[in-house]
Structure formats: structure tokens, C-alpha cells
Amino acid sequence: MYRIGLFSKMTKVTIKALRFYEAEGLLIPDYIDSESGYRYYSSSQLPLAYRIVSLRQCGFPVAQIRQIIAGKNIAKLFVEQRSKLEEEVVETARRLTSVNHYLDSVANAENTSYDIVLKELPSVLVYSCRMVVDSYDDYFTVIPKIGEEISRANPDLCCVDDPPYCFIMYHDGEYRDQEIDIEFCEAVASRGKETERISFKEIPAVKQAACVMHKGPYSALSYAYGALFRWIEDNKLIMAGNPRESYIDGIWNKSHSENEWLTELQIPVTTG
Amino acid sequence: MYRIGLFSKMTKVTIKALRFYEAEGLLIPDYIDSESGYRYYSSSQLPLAYRIVSLRQCGFPVAQIRQIIAGKNIAKLFVEQRSKLEEEVVETARRLTSVNHYLDSVANAENTSYDIVLKELPSVLVYSCRMVVDSYDDYFTVIPKIGEEISRANPDLCCVDDPPYCFIMYHDGEYRDQEIDIEFCEAVASRGKETERISFKEIPAVKQAACVMHKGPYSALSYAYGALFRWIEDNKLIMAGNPRESYIDGIWNKSHSENEWLTELQIPVTTG
DNA sequence: GGTCACTCTCCAGTTTGGGGAGAGTCAACA
DNA sequence: TGTTGACTCTCCCCAAACTGGAGAGTGACC
Structure with missing residues (x-):
């Protein structure tokens, strides 16, 4: 059983985030001392913690992760996330082009830059x-x-x-x-x-x-x-x-x- | 002089956003009736409104836009935004790959998917x-x-x-x-x-x-x-x-x- | 018993607005 | 002139995923 600080180091998840995930019902400590309120995590919770980190790194919001962990709509959620990310790639590329456009007009010292x-x-x-x-x-x-x-x-x-x-x-x-x-x-x-x-x-x-x-x-x-x-x-x-x-x-x-x-x-x- | 609703239609910026931009000092109405509090915008403010919308579409946060409008650090801000967006493209592509990885393991009905x-x-x-x-x-x-x-x-x-x-x-x-x-x-x-x-x-x-x-x-x-x-x-x-x-x-x-x-x-x- | 690191809960703040309540304003119509 | 309906005002709460800090309690070691 690890206290929150140690579990935080093991998972590279901040203490604040661990408490937040508990409040959100994603990752409940194995045991909570009812007197001190200290949270205790076990090593068997590491895979779940990893799963959460991995899904967060994929850009899933917490509500979706809750569903995935519960095994609901898994394929649907992944497909949706894929199309969301595909849109995001296009959008970010567009922004990049626009910024480069502005930079061009700055570099050419044009007096007006078009918005x-x-x-x-x-x-x-x-x-x-x-x-x-x-x-x-x-x-x-x-x-x-x-x-x-x-x-x-x-x-x-x-x-x-x-x-x-x-x-x-x-x-x-x-x-x-x-x-x-x-x-x-x-x-x-x-x-x-x-x-x-x-x-x-x-x-x-x-x-x-x-x-x-x-x-x-x-x-x-x-x-x-x-x-x-x-x-x-x-x-x-x-x-x-x-x-x-x-x-x-x-x-x-x-x-x-x-x-x-x-x-x-x-x-x-x-x-x- | 246009009231906020009309100016909102002309610029395709919501009324809420216009009020927010005023509070943030980006776009102050040309005239505010001191009795009724009504905001009045003029057509000469359209270019500024456009500029704000354009920069927002480039992903700039409001604080940066304020500086750009004031003519401060323009080149620096654009360069920074460019590298931010470049990172974002890479990051989003990575997320997309990861999601596709999950989808592969779902499609192959693998019993374990690796996080x-x-x-x-x-x-x-x-x-x-x-x-x-x-x-x-x-x-x-x-x-x-x-x-x-x-x-x-x-x-x-x-x-x-x-x-x-x-x-x-x-x-x-x-x-x-x-x-x-x-x-x-x-x-x-x-x-x-x-x-x-x-x-x-x-x-x-x-x-x-x-x-x-x-x-x-x-x-x-x-x-x-x-x-x-x-x-x-x-x-x-x-x-x-x-x-x-x-x-x-x-x-x-x-x-x-x-x-x-x-x-x-x-x-x-x-x-x- | 003292000290120090660790942990707890609770509150506030981040960003860019959206939603809604309750009240006031404007213009037109009867 | 009164009324109606559309518009607008301010004020407050909410989002997402946490971070930071205050003030108080806990555990371990010397």
C-alpha cells in the first residue's frame, strides 16, 4: 500500500490529479483511513492508473474515460475521438498557415496585413x-x-x-x-x-x-x-x-x- | 451606429463575446449611452472586429491579441504562436495514432489492449x-x-x-x-x-x-x-x-x- | 517532546465565453 | 397615450481539468 505521494511518483500523476480522479470516480484508492483520511493505493491499481494516463494522452475527456473504463461504448468512443482528432489536425494546420501568412506580411514589412x-x-x-x-x-x-x-x-x-x-x-x-x-x-x-x-x-x-x-x-x-x-x-x-x-x-x-x-x-x- | 445585436450579426460575433471583448479591452464600443447603458458600434470598428476574429481563428489567446492590437511584440508573438501550433500538430498526430492503435486492438477483438x-x-x-x-x-x-x-x-x-x-x-x-x-x-x-x-x-x-x-x-x-x-x-x-x-x-x-x-x-x- | 515531511479539506483561480434571471429601453402600433 | 414585443442591460453561475495556497492534522524519526 502506497500513500498518495509515492503513488504519484510511481505513476507520474500529480497528487492533485489523483485526488481529482478519485472525486470523478475514475480511480478510487484501495483503502482510505477513516480517521486520518489518508488515501492508500495498491500496486494492483497501477494498470488502471496507466490506462487513465494513456487515455488522457489520447485527449479523451474524463467523462469518456469513465465510460471506457466501465466498458461502455468503447468502439464508438474511439471512433468519435478519431474523427475529432482528424478535424483537429486539419484545423491546426489551417491556423498554422494563417499565422505564416501574417508572418510573411510582417517580414515583407507590408503596411497593411489582411485579417x-x-x-x-x-x-x-x-x-x-x-x-x-x-x-x-x-x-x-x-x-x-x-x-x-x-x-x-x-x-x-x-x-x-x-x-x-x-x-x-x-x-x-x-x-x-x-x-x-x-x-x-x-x-x-x-x-x-x-x-x-x-x-x-x-x-x-x-x-x-x-x-x-x-x-x-x-x-x-x-x-x-x-x-x-x-x-x-x-x-x-x-x-x-x-x-x-x-x-x-x-x-x-x-x-x-x-x-x-x-x-x-x-x-x-x-x-x- | 449599430446596436450590439446588429453589430453581432454583421461580424458573426455573439453578443456575449462582444461584451467580453469590451471587458477585456479589445473592442470598446464607439459610444455607450450613459443612461441606458446601451452599446453603440460604428462601421469603422468592423476592421478591428475582423482582426480580432481572425486572430482568434489563429488560436491566439485574448491577452496576446491585446498586445498585437497595441502593436507590441508582433513578430515575436507570431513566431511563438507558430511554434506552438507546430507542436500541436505533432501532438495531435500522436494522439490520432494512439487512438487508431486502440481501435486496431478493438477490431481484432484482442482480449487485452495495451495502455x-x-x-x-x-x-x-x-x-x-x-x-x-x-x-x-x-x-x-x-x-x-x-x-x-x-x-x-x-x-x-x-x-x-x-x-x-x-x-x-x-x-x-x-x-x-x-x-x-x-x-x-x-x-x-x-x-x-x-x-x-x-x-x-x-x-x-x-x-x-x-x-x-x-x-x-x-x-x-x-x-x-x-x-x-x-x-x-x-x-x-x-x-x-x-x-x-x-x-x-x-x-x-x-x-x-x-x-x-x-x-x-x-x-x-x-x-x- | 520536537521537528519535519507529508497529507487532509476547502476555497479560489485559470480561459472564453454560454445560459438564464430580473429589470430596464426602444420603436411601433392601436 | 398606453401597450406590446423585441432588444438590451447587469449580475451570477457554469464549464474542464486541474493548480495553488491556507490552515490544520498525521506519521516517523531523533
């Missing part, structure tokens, strides 16, 4: 207008016209603003700077009257999109695109939908300074 | 006797003789028993069942008189050893060795020292039943 985020895009009801424009400069003339057209056809159409979502979706497979095939969209609360060019549609949700916020004039958007595409590639992700450019702050509310404009780039991705 | 553990072996002062024996059966005759010899030379030699550590180290590169080159060792409190065959020495610490507890007669030890070697190989670890067989319970204290005997196998390893 790229993975998130879900919920499904959304929009009015949309697809068209081919000559150049990016056309946006400033074309888009206001769409706004006029839709509100003429639907005087009391209600665009959602909780939050607002107004974006252009790029239908070209890759970057172009002329004859750009775009679809202008704005989230609305409900469908309205369509016109020849403008229709209503539900854009389905996207499970994962790589997103980056760009602050400043549109002329610098290409750097953000560059960083975002590089990030996606480095993370071995695959583009799974058309990129969107969501306009948050712009000439309509921050006309005094292009530097305050905010645009979010969103690219649906999958792990393949 | 393999990585641990440190501290340095230890021992008396030791190296010899070549014909077969494993010789242990039972040879070892008692060593015990007699050492206590004849050192009548009041004190073997440590906090905890006791008595083992055989195998000097053959691989498994043999005859002419086995072994070194019998037992931990002692201090050096004593040496004999022709028995000397005192300090065995250096081992940073990592893969260990398994074997319960039962010595004839079944080979299965434990098999499992242990397979585990080491699957984990892409490299043997970094001679295997040890540590005798915990045996004929000396559990003479009534071989099934109660406990032996721990210890193999020093490195990640290469």
Missing part, C-alpha cells in the same frame, strides 16, 4: 441585376441607375438593414479588367415587381467563405483579392462559388474620404 | 551487474544471487523505495532468446562497496520513454513488447536507448499467482 476570416454566409433574398460592364469605373454610373429603376417599379420596397447587405457577385472565373460579368444584388425583406433587367431571387447559404475587410479606395481592392486568393491556396482550400464584394461604407455615406470606405470580399470555399 | 504512455524517466543511482545469460529462465536463479552478493558486500545498503525501481536493461539491439546481454539494476540511496561483478553508476534521465504496464506471467511479455514497438513505429518515433523491464510485483511479493505480476516496459524514444 482573413472563415465564416458562414446565410441565405438571403435579393433583387439582382446581371450585366456586363466595360470597366470598374462604370460601377459609379450603373449602380445608381439600378437603384432608381427598382424603386420606380417598387416604390415601397423595403431593403433589409439588419444588417444591410449590398454586393456584386463576379461571374467571371478569374480576374478581368474589361467586359466584367457582374451581378449586382441587394438584400430585401420580400419579393416585389420585377423589371426587364431586375429580378428577385434567393441566394443559398454558403457554409464556409473566406472573407477579408478592405478599408480604403477601390483601387487598392486588388491587393486584398491577392492576399485572399493566396490565403485560400495556401490553406489548400477550393473556391466553391463566385466571389462577392460587399459594400459597407462608400461614397453614399462617407463621401468626404475614400480612405474610410469599407468593402468586404467574400469567397465561398470548401476543403474539397 | 501505452509517454513519460519522463528521471536520473537514478543504481548498483548494476551486466552479464550474458542463456535464456530468460535463468533470471530466477541469477538475480537472487546478485541480491545476496550485494548485501554481503554492503550489509547496510539502502535500496530506495520511494518508489522502488528494480529493472533489467537490454543491451542487445533486438530481441534474442538466447545469450541475452542484460544489465540488472536496482536504485539505491547512495554508493557502496563494489564487487568484481557489481558496480555503482548513475543512469542519466530520459526525456521521453514509451511505457507499457504488463500484468501477468513473463511468458506473455512478448505481446506487450510487440504492441510497444508497433506503437513506437506507428508514431514515427525512434528508439533512443536500451529498453528496460521494471519489476513491480512478482514472485517475491505475489508468489501465489503469476496473473498478479506487474512489469513495466520502458523504451526511451525521440522524435528524431
Whole structure:
């Protein structure tokens, strides 16, 4: 019979942890002196202690270990743990890539480092207008016209603003700077009257999109695109939908300074 | 100016998290109504919110993010995080291998599954006797003789028993069942008189050893060795020292039943 | 009997928020 | 103007797997 300190040395489990495992019902001392409260362990408990340590080193939480020791759902628990760990490997690799990305921009002494985020895009009801424009400069003339057209056809159409979502979706497979095939969209609360060019549609949700916020004039958007595409590639992700450019702050509310404009780039991705 | 619920939707950060980030000094609302206590965020805070989300997705704890936002130690923090994540990848891969090992033994319906553990072996002062024996059966005759010899030379030699550590180290590169080159060792409190065959020495610490507890007669030890070697190989670890067989319970204290005997196998390893 | 190492129980803290109670606020609608 | 419903506030408790410390009791040795 060993006292807790000795058993702790034998198993390399701290005294605190041994007491914790007792409270959790994992490893009850062979004998507890009812007068002093001293715990006494026997060598025949070493295999169980080892089993606990081994399962902890596999990353099992205590509740699962309790079940495994009791012989319940053993295969199921191991299979679940395997898939949990497999996900964890992928996730950690992704984090590593992102950190390396940040380190690259630090090393290159770039003045802006892009904060790229993975998130879900919920499904959304929009009015949309697809068209081919000559150049990016056309946006400033074309888009206001769409706004006029839709509100003429639907005087009391209600665009959602909780939050607002107004974006252009790029239908070209890759970057172009002329004859750009775009679809202008704005989230609305409900469908309205369509016109020849403008229709209503539900854009389905996207499970994962790589997103980056760009602050400043549109002329610098290409750097953000560059960083975002590089990030996606480095993370071995695959583009799974058309990129969107969501306009948050712009000439309509921050006309005094292009530097305050905010645009979010969103690219649906999958792990393949 | 957006209220917290809207800002939460825009950033995909929960309200709870936004309040938490405020308490932590990461993201202070642009304006707080002193009467109602309502928090109001502005769109110009979106980039900061993004930055926080992005860094959290990289696995940074809040304290580090606070420093990064403040522009302190940026490069250092990223480098540290990189090495932390690199370790984590290795560790998770190891866990995955171990879980797969368990699953193998479940799938093969083996009656015993071995609980393999990585641990440190501290340095230890021992008396030791190296010899070549014909077969494993010789242990039972040879070892008692060593015990007699050492206590004849050192009548009041004190073997440590906090905890006791008595083992055989195998000097053959691989498994043999005859002419086995072994070194019998037992931990002692201090050096004593040496004999022709028995000397005192300090065995250096081992940073990592893969260990398994074997319960039962010595004839079944080979299965434990098999499992242990397979585990080491699957984990892409490299043997970094001679295997040890540590005798915990045996004929000396559990003479009534071989099934109660406990032996721990210890193999020093490195990640290469 | 004194000393020292060991052990006991109980409480607090770690991290990143989640859940809920009870109360106050805002905007719209009748 | 009153009411309703959605939102928000603060405050408190909870998680996981322990670690650290306080204050008190125990065991062994000199």
C-alpha cells in the first residue's frame, strides 16, 4: 500500500490529479483511513492508473474515460475521438498557415496585413441585376441607375438593414479588367415587381467563405483579392462559388474620404 | 451606429463575446449611452472586429491579441504562436495514432489492449551487474544471487523505495532468446562497496520513454513488447536507448499467482 | 517532546465565453 | 397615450481539468 505521494511518483500523476480522479470516480484508492483520511493505493491499481494516463494522452475527456473504463461504448468512443482528432489536425494546420501568412506580411514589412476570416454566409433574398460592364469605373454610373429603376417599379420596397447587405457577385472565373460579368444584388425583406433587367431571387447559404475587410479606395481592392486568393491556396482550400464584394461604407455615406470606405470580399470555399 | 445585436450579426460575433471583448479591452464600443447603458458600434470598428476574429481563428489567446492590437511584440508573438501550433500538430498526430492503435486492438477483438504512455524517466543511482545469460529462465536463479552478493558486500545498503525501481536493461539491439546481454539494476540511496561483478553508476534521465504496464506471467511479455514497438513505429518515433523491464510485483511479493505480476516496459524514444 | 515531511479539506483561480434571471429601453402600433 | 414585443442591460453561475495556497492534522524519526 502506497500513500498518495509515492503513488504519484510511481505513476507520474500529480497528487492533485489523483485526488481529482478519485472525486470523478475514475480511480478510487484501495483503502482510505477513516480517521486520518489518508488515501492508500495498491500496486494492483497501477494498470488502471496507466490506462487513465494513456487515455488522457489520447485527449479523451474524463467523462469518456469513465465510460471506457466501465466498458461502455468503447468502439464508438474511439471512433468519435478519431474523427475529432482528424478535424483537429486539419484545423491546426489551417491556423498554422494563417499565422505564416501574417508572418510573411510582417517580414515583407507590408503596411497593411489582411485579417482573413472563415465564416458562414446565410441565405438571403435579393433583387439582382446581371450585366456586363466595360470597366470598374462604370460601377459609379450603373449602380445608381439600378437603384432608381427598382424603386420606380417598387416604390415601397423595403431593403433589409439588419444588417444591410449590398454586393456584386463576379461571374467571371478569374480576374478581368474589361467586359466584367457582374451581378449586382441587394438584400430585401420580400419579393416585389420585377423589371426587364431586375429580378428577385434567393441566394443559398454558403457554409464556409473566406472573407477579408478592405478599408480604403477601390483601387487598392486588388491587393486584398491577392492576399485572399493566396490565403485560400495556401490553406489548400477550393473556391466553391463566385466571389462577392460587399459594400459597407462608400461614397453614399462617407463621401468626404475614400480612405474610410469599407468593402468586404467574400469567397465561398470548401476543403474539397 | 449599430446596436450590439446588429453589430453581432454583421461580424458573426455573439453578443456575449462582444461584451467580453469590451471587458477585456479589445473592442470598446464607439459610444455607450450613459443612461441606458446601451452599446453603440460604428462601421469603422468592423476592421478591428475582423482582426480580432481572425486572430482568434489563429488560436491566439485574448491577452496576446491585446498586445498585437497595441502593436507590441508582433513578430515575436507570431513566431511563438507558430511554434506552438507546430507542436500541436505533432501532438495531435500522436494522439490520432494512439487512438487508431486502440481501435486496431478493438477490431481484432484482442482480449487485452495495451495502455501505452509517454513519460519522463528521471536520473537514478543504481548498483548494476551486466552479464550474458542463456535464456530468460535463468533470471530466477541469477538475480537472487546478485541480491545476496550485494548485501554481503554492503550489509547496510539502502535500496530506495520511494518508489522502488528494480529493472533489467537490454543491451542487445533486438530481441534474442538466447545469450541475452542484460544489465540488472536496482536504485539505491547512495554508493557502496563494489564487487568484481557489481558496480555503482548513475543512469542519466530520459526525456521521453514509451511505457507499457504488463500484468501477468513473463511468458506473455512478448505481446506487450510487440504492441510497444508497433506503437513506437506507428508514431514515427525512434528508439533512443536500451529498453528496460521494471519489476513491480512478482514472485517475491505475489508468489501465489503469476496473473498478479506487474512489469513495466520502458523504451526511451525521440522524435528524431 | 520536537521537528519535519507529508497529507487532509476547502476555497479560489485559470480561459472564453454560454445560459438564464430580473429589470430596464426602444420603436411601433392601436 | 398606453401597450406590446423585441432588444438590451447587469449580475451570477457554469464549464474542464486541474493548480495553488491556507490552515490544520498525521506519521516517523531523533
